[in-house]
Every structure is written in C-alpha cells, then in structure tokens.
Amino acid sequence: VRSELFFPDLPGLLTLRCDLHTHTVFSDGNVWPTVRVEEAWRDGLDAIAISDHIEYLPHKTDVSTNRNRPYEIARPRAEALGVLLIRAAEITREEPPGHWNALFLTNCEALNVPDYHDALRIAHEQGAFIFWNHPGWKQPDGKSVWYKEQEEVLQKGWLHGLEIVNGPAYDPTVHQWCVDKGLTPMGNSDVHDPIAFDYGNSPADRRPITLVFAREQSVAGIREALFEGRTAVVCTNGVFGQERFLQPLFEGSVQILNPETTLRGKATYLVQVRNRGAVDLDLELAEQPDGVSAAGRVWVPSGKVVLLAIRGVSEELSGEREVTLPYRVRNFLVTPGQPLRADLRLRIQFLPVVK
Numbered sequence: 134v135r136s137e138l139f140f141p142d143l144p145g146l147l148t149l150r151c152d153l154h155t156h157t158v159f160s161d162g163n164v165w166p167t168v169r170v171e172e173a174w175r176d177g178l179d180a181i182a183i184s185d186h187i188e189y190l191p192h193k194t195d196v197s198t199n200r201n202r203p204y205e206i207a208r209p210r211a212e213a214l215g216v217l218l219i220r221a222a223e224i225t226r227e228e229p230p231g232h233w234n235a236l237f238l239t240n241c242e243a244l245n246v247p248d249y250h251d252a253l254r255i256a257h258e259q260g261a262f263i264f265w266n267h268p269g270w271k272q273p274d275g276k277s278v279w280y281k282e283q284e285e286v287l288q289k290g291w292l293h294g295l296e297i298v299n300g301p302a303y304d305p306t307v308h309q310w311c312v313d314k315g316l317t318p319m320g321n322s323d324v325h326d327p328i329a330f331d332y333g334n335s336p337a338d339r340r341p342i343t344l345v346f347a348r349e350q351s352v353a354g355i356r357e358a359l360f361e362g363r364t365a366v367v368c369t370n371g372v373f374g375q376e377r378f379l380q381p382l383f384e385g386s387v388q389i390l391n392p393e394t395t396l397r398g399k400a401t402y403l404v405q406v407r408n409r410g411a412v413d414l415d416l417e418l419a420e421q422p423d424g425v426s427a428a429g430r431v432w433v434p435s436g437k438v439v440l441l442a443i444r445g446v447s448e449e450l451s452g453e454r455e456v457t458l459p460y461r462v463r464n465f466l467v468t469p470g471q472p473l474r475a476d477l478r479l480r481i482q483f484l485p486v487v488k
C-alpha cells in the first residue's frame with residue numbers, strides 16, 4: 134500500500150517528493166538497497182538517493198565493497214515501481230569538513246581517494262550536485278559552524294546545497310545560510326534502519342522530505358531543479374523555503390468551500406476551510422480584518438475541513454465587498470522566524486440591522 138502524499142504542483146512545475154540521503158548495508162545501514170526503494174514507494178515519494186558512505190564500510194567482511202552496487206541492485210525495483218533513483222554517495226570526514234552528499238554520480242568508486250578535496254573535485258567533474266550534510270552534527274552544543282573548509286569548497290563552486298533538516302531536526306542557522314549564500318535547502322532522513330523504525334505516516338511523525346519543483350518527472354528534471362535552487366523542505370509539520378514556492382504550495386492546498394455569504398449586523402458566519410495538503414496548517418491572524426472579526430488562531434489538519442468563525446463588527450454596514458482575512462502560517466517559514474503571509478478571501482454582502 135502506498136500512502137498518497139498530496140503537495141500541489143506549482144504553476145509550470147511538478148512537485149516531486151524526495152529523500153536524497155539514505156543508507157544501506159553497503160555502508161553502515163541495516164537494509165538491502167531494494168528495501169529503500171520499496172519504502173519510498175510506500176511512503177508516497179517520487180525519488181530517492183541511496184548515498185552510502187564512501188569511506189566507512191562496517192559490513193565489508195560480509196558485503197561487497199563495490200560502491201556502485203547499491204544503485205545497480207536497487208535500480209530494477211525502482212523502475213518497476215516508478216520511483217526515480219539517483220546514484221549518490223556520502224563523502225565522509227571528521228568535522229570540519231564533515232560529510233558531503235554527491236548526487237547524480239556516474240561512478241561512485243572514483244570518489245574513494247585519500248584527500249576530500251580530490252573526492253569533491255571528482256564528484257564535481259562527474260556533474261554532481263553536492264550538499265553539506267547535517268552541519269550541526271558532533272559540534273559543540275550541536276551548533277552549526279561555517280568553517281573555512283566550507284568557504285573554500287563554496288568558493289571552488291563545488292557546494293550547491295545544505296541540509297537544513299537531517300532526520301527529525303530543523304536547523305535555523307543552516308536555513309539562514311541558504312538564504313544568505315543562495316544555496317539550495319535540503320531535508321532528508323539519513324535513515325540507516327528500516328524506515329518504520331524511525332518514522333510513521335502521520336504529518337507529525339513522517340520522514341523529512343525535500344520537495345523538488347521540477348520541469349519534468351525525471352532524474353534530469355530533479356538535477357536541473359536542485360541546481361536552480363527550486364526546493365522546499367518538509368519536516369513533520371514544518372515547511373521551509375522561499376516565499377515563491379511556499380505561497381503556491383499554500384494556495385494549492387487550501388480551499389474555502391463557502392466563500393460567499395450575507396452577514397447582517399453582528400451575526401456570526403462559519404467559514405469552511407479545507408486543507409487538501411499533506412501537512413497541517415497553523416494559522417494566526419496577522420491583524421484584524423475590515424468589517425468582521427475573525428478567529429485569532431486556527432489549526433487546519435491535513436485532509437480535513439475546519440470551521441473558522443467570523444463575526445460582523447457593525448450594525449450599520451451595508452453593501453457587498455471583498456473581505457481579506459490576513460493570516461500568517463506559523464509552520465511555513467520563508468526564513469527562520471518569518472512565517473508565510475497568506476490571505477483568505479471572502480465575498481460578503483453586508484446587511485444593516487433594521488430597527
């Protein structure tokens with residue numbers, strides 16, 4: 134059974150659900166490569182990368198050390214299920230410089246070299262999209278530090294993205310780096326065990342996802358979108374990314390089922406707000422709207438319709454007008470601490486109270 138995970142497509146772009154950092158028994162993971170593909174299909178994903186460590190092979194006495202095998206083994210199952218599979222690897226050093234994922238490799242074996250600069254250069258020469266994994270990992274107090282090693286790799290043009298989410302954790306410092314340095318935000322599970330050991334299927338406990346906004350549903354389409362920075366990251370109920378992506382994601386998920394009404398005096402009207410999207414929405418009124426008062430805080434669960442109460446504020450108001458309910462989506466962050474602004478629009482015929 135595949136769980137459907139609804140995120141709307143954007144104008145001219147397909148929204149692809151991806152987990153671009155996973156492990157198998159070919160490094161320090163505990164599942165066979167085909168299992169990763171099947172898990173991805175069941176979880177409603179469109180694409181995964183199997184990114185085993187190049188240098189850390191704890192099962193090497195029992196499992197082949199050919200670093201291209203995880204991709205080769207998983208590929209027939211991926212083709213059978215329609216899951217896009219990306220050949221990848223994790224270049225693994227102590228922090229700094231830390232761990233780096235290289236996607237769209239043509240030969241993972243070539244990255245097995247002593248110097249990490251050489252490994253990154255070879256990945257770059259293979260056309261790889263490279264991102265720095267879990268920057269806060271093993272750092273003092275878990276705080277991410279931008280080391281001179283990162284700056285050097287960035288200056289060489291080899292660094293294209295950062296994991297703002299790794300596993301269940303969102304890192305606002307890294308999100309801000311993406312904004313400031315123009316790097317692509319990534320959010321991945323980095324799963325080692327069977328996925329169901331770590332995650333469930335509800336919005337609150339689902340694996341993290343990188344939403345990739347691609348021109349076509351293909352590995353090449355994902356690659357182009359990643360290099361162009363067209364992603365958003367979903368972690369439990371949080372969605373992180375640029376306003377140009379989060380706005381249409383919100384608009385395509387939310388529908389007002391009864392946007393037109395008459396309202397006499399200070400009567401109450403129940404607006405039905407439907408959330409078709411895969412994440413819950415946490416709405417907070419940014420300021421009081423004109424002509425009506427509205428609920429200050431509204432939680433709209435995934436797949437549900439909720440009643441949002443509005444009330445007239447005047448007994449004299451008359452005539453038809455557009456009323457905008459100016460909400461902030463507290464769990465959609467366009468930068469750390471800055472929620473998406475989202476307006477709900479109604480058309481109201483105001484009727485005065487007849488005395």
Ligand SMILES: [Zn+2]
Binds near residue numbers: 223266
């Ligand atoms: Zn790692």
Ligand SMILES: [Zn+2]
Binds near residue numbers: 156223
């Ligand atoms: Zn990893």
